[in-house]
Amino acid sequence: MTPFNSQDLRKGFASFATGVTVITCIDEGLNPHGITISSFNTVSLEPPLILWSLKKHSRLMPWVEVGKKHLIHVLERSQEDLAMHFATVKVDQFASIDHKLAASGLTQIDHCVAYYECETVSVHLGGDHNIIVAKVINLKNHPEKEPLIFARSKFVGLDFSEIKFS
DSSP, X not given: OOOOOHHHHXXXXXXXXXXXXXXXXXXTTXXXXXXXXXXXXXXXXTTTEXXXXXXXXXXXXXXXXXXXXEEEXXXXXXXXXXXXXXXXXXXXXXXXXXXXXOTTXXXXXXXXXXXXXXXXXXXXXETTEEEEEEEEEEEEEOTTSOBEEEETTXXXXXXXXXXXXX
């Protein structure tokens, strides 16, 4: 193996295809915030745990600390524009986005593949990011919809009709 730099590492990481999510949370004034995240993984079925990563100094960190709730949206194949929209900080992020207020008080973006309402149970330092471990407390899933995938620095989709499961 040869030495590598951060650009090499970024390109190497890009070879691993991931789903694309938008995570919404609310601040102390009940204002909604959202961010695009592809570093999302399942951890455990019992108890139902997931993890995701957020830059250590992200403006959202105070609103996803231990005990805080957030809503993870698995984006649908046609929602590339939403992924890009929430990838950068904007004033009034939800002004032009189809959404509603979920029973939990969190902002729910319409037409996603799945929704995981979560509560943060622990936060771990991981280099320049925080690893957020959260318990899933509610779930909505739409298996008929196709998820948006990100690989090699571009959005792609899967055609499940062509995949053969054995």
